[in-house]
Amino acid sequence: xxxxxxxxxxxxxxxxxxxxxxxxxxxxxxxxxxxxxxxxxxxxxxxxxxxxxxxxxxxxxxxxxxxxxxxxxxxxxxxxxxxxxxxxxxxxxxxxxxxxxxxxxxxxxxxxxxxxxxxxxxxxxxxxxxxxxxxxxxxxxxxxxxxxxxxxxxxxxxxxxxxxxxxxxxxxxxxxxxxxxxxxxxxxx
Ligand SMILES: Cc1cn([C@H]2C[C@H](O)[C@@H](COP(=O)(O)OP(=O)(O)OP(=O)(O)O)O2)c(=O)[nH]c1=O
Numbered sequence: 322x323x324x325x326x327x328x329x330x331x332x333x334x335x336x337x338x339x340x341x342x343x344x345x346x347x348x349x350x351x352x353x354x355x356x357x358x359x360x361x362x363x364x365x366x367x368x369x370x371x372x373x374x375x376x377x378x379x380x381x382x383x384x385x386x387x388x389x390x391x392x393x394x395x396x397x398x399x400x401x402x403x404x405x406x407x408x409x410x411x412x413x414x415x416x417x418x419x420x421x422x423x424x425x426x427x428x429x430x431x432x433x434x435x436x437x438x439x440x441x442x443x444x445x446x447x448x449x450x451x452x453x454x455x456x457x458x459x460x461x462x463x464x465x466x467x468x469x470x471x472x473x474x475x476x477x478x479x480x481x482x483x484x485x486x487x488x489x490x491x492x493x494x495x496x497x498x499x500x501x502x503x504x505x506x507x508x509x510x
Contacts, residue, residue, distance in 0.1 A: 322383045322384060322385065323344070323345050323380070323381065323384045324342060324343065324345070324385050324387065324502075324507070325344065325345050325346070325347050325384050325387065326345070327347055327348070327373050327375065327376035328348075328349070328372065328387075328388070328389060329348050332471075332473065332492045333389055333492050333493045334346060336488055336493040336495060337387075339495070340495055340509065344387075345380075345384075347379050347380055347386070348376070349372040349373070349375040349376045349388065350375060351368065351372045351375050353368050353390060353401055355392060355400075355401040361392055361424050362439045363426075364390075364392065364399065365424050365425060365426025365439055366390075366426035366427075366428065366437045366438075368388075368390035368426060369390045369427050369428035369437065370430075370435055371388070372388030372389070372390065373428045373430040373435070374386075374428075375388075377430050382432075385430070385431045385502070385505055385507060386429070386430040387427065387429055387498065388427070388428045389427045389428075389493050389498075390426050391423065391424070391425040391426075391467045391489075391490075391492045392423075392467050392468075393421055393423055393468025394421060394422045394423075395415055395416060395421040398415070400412050400415075400416075400468045400469070402465055402466060402467055402469075403464060403469045405464075406464070408469075409458045409463040409464060410454055412468055412469040413449065413454045413458065413463070413479075414449075414454060416468060416469075417446050417447070417449040417454070417479075418446065418449070420443055420444070421444055421445075421468070422441050422442065422443055422444075423441070423467070423489060423490045424440070424441045425439060425489045425494050425497075426438075427440075427493070427494065427497055427501055429498070429502055431505040431506065434505065436504045437501070438500060438501050439494075440489040440494035440497045441485065442486050442487070442489045443483070443484040444480060444484075445481040445483075446481065447479055447480070447481045449479065457470075457475065457478075462474050467492075471491075472487070472490045
């Protein structure tokens with residue numbers, strides 16, 4: 322029995338490696354649709370489940386598959402990864418000087434069973450000058466990150482405060498994952 326991470330995100334791979342877990346990677350090919358009319362935590366759980374179920378047929382029978390999805394929620398708006406630099410600037414302009422919530426949904430698939438959960442972290446971004454946003458976007462770092470920033474990179478310079486799980490912001494809430502793996506029969510602690 323192997324543990325399989327259904328994610329192309331290097332951040333998720335690093336976080337899983339952090340807890341000393343042996344795992345394989347199977348890339349999933351799921352397009353996230355953040356315009357679906359459902360509460361953001363349900364949206365991330367639905368995407369996490371789709372990613373894990375997409376990878377499952379390419380894993381070995383008995384393997385346990387992990388999928389995850391992260392979005393940034395500002396008021397009623399859900400931000401995924403920006404399509405281009407202009408959208409990254411718009412997202413960061415909206416986030417500057419305000420608090421938002423980062424939500425990661427996680428799904429663990431074992432055979433016909435699917436265990437799901439999510440975590441939410443509140444992050445406050447500093448007030449930012451347009452030139453600071455432009456320079457940060459020019460660095461390229463925001464382009465593959467939900468909400469157009471990376472707390473684990475230069476984006477940490479934008480963050481005034483964080484309340485909740487840090488790993489959740491980076492893309493994989495490890496304590497939440499441990500609970501789901503336990504339900505699937507794998508004890509990490
Ligand atoms: C807010 C934030 C997000 N992110 C990342 C985590 C996710 O990789 C990404 C959100 O996109 P996702 O669609 O959740 O994931 P992904 O497309 O990168 O990978 P896959 O679908 O194959 O699993 O944003 C950071 O790395 N740092 C941050 O501070």
